[in-house]
Amino acid sequence: MIVITDLDGCLLDARTYSWEAHRETLADLKRRAVPVVFCTSKTRAETEALRREMGNDDPFIVESGGAVVLRDRTIVLGTPYPEVLFAFDQLKAATGARGFSDMTPEEIAADCGLTIERVRLAKQREYDEPFRCAVDPTAQAVALGFRCSKGGRYWHLHGDTDKGKAVRALLRAAGGGPTVGIGDSMLDLHLLEATDVRCAIARPDGTHDEVLEANFPDLRRFSNWSEAILGTVLSP
Ligand SMILES: [Mg+2]
CATH class of the missing domain: 3.40.50.1000 (HAD superfamily/HAD-like)
Known part of the structure; x- marks a missing residue:
């Protein structure tokens, strides 16, 4: 097993x-x-x-x-993070999304109830950008050739994974x-x-x-x- x-x-x-x-x-x-x-x-x-x-x-x-x-x-x-962020910039312009890369460790810590030390580890991203978004960003993500998933607190932008x-x-x-x-x-x-x-x-x-x-x-x-x-x- x-x-x-x-x-x-x-x-x-x-x-x-x-x-x-x-x-x-x-x-x-x-x-x-x-x-x-x-x-x-x-x-x-x-x-x-x-x-x-x-x-x-x-x-x-x-x-x-x-x-x-x-x-x-x-x-x-996964798709390398720099490519994900390049697409995320365009998604941001279209939807007003706010990503992990835009947020300070303090802001994320308050959001998630994690310690600053854990947030530093959470910010070491390689394939996926978590973000907040007031509208459903799926259509924009797909138009950019990416996928979007909805987690508990955040949406996630990532490649075909x-x-x-x-x-x-x-x-x-x-x-x-x-x-x-x-x-x-x-x-x-x-x-x-x-x-x-x-x-x-x-x-x-x-x-x-x-x-x-x-x-x-x-x-x-x-x-x-x-x-x-x-x-x-x-x-x-
Ligand atoms: Mg879970």
Whole structure:
């Protein structure tokens, strides 16, 4: 079994970003040599800091499928950040969007409830620009030859990448399976499409994402990350 999991709202608490509640479960998975692959919209710098904290040394996927980081190499799937920013400048002119690159670390910290140190890591972007936008920017993004996704707080502008493509690239390169996918929002739609077992974690209000529910008749609903692991990987 391989666990492929989103971080925010899944392994990390949606409000506090803490993974403390799942320390025992992670240790259990490690004892059983079950890989836990992080598949996140976070940057490589942010994800590496979290992996160090948690003692995770499995491959991982960053910036919503921008790159797959294996032990000995990195598979780049995303469009380089300078090209994304070049397109973002045009998107900005058309929509009034405001991106991570326009915001100070203090502004982002206040927005996301992250420490300044974590924001510095979050600003080290390689393939994807998060931004605020009052209107739906999808049409402009597509006209520029890019893709747009909607996350919790931000829109994201990026090349032709998604978490599902990255999961498939990782499995092709590293082998393995069967896979258990864990997500909490429509940003995880393609992640769950690419895994054998699909788990949705409840949002802070206790409900599950409607897009995930509508797309997967076999979706398994859980109230938190450890419960999903216990219900799938560690179940007798
Ligand atoms: Mg999430």
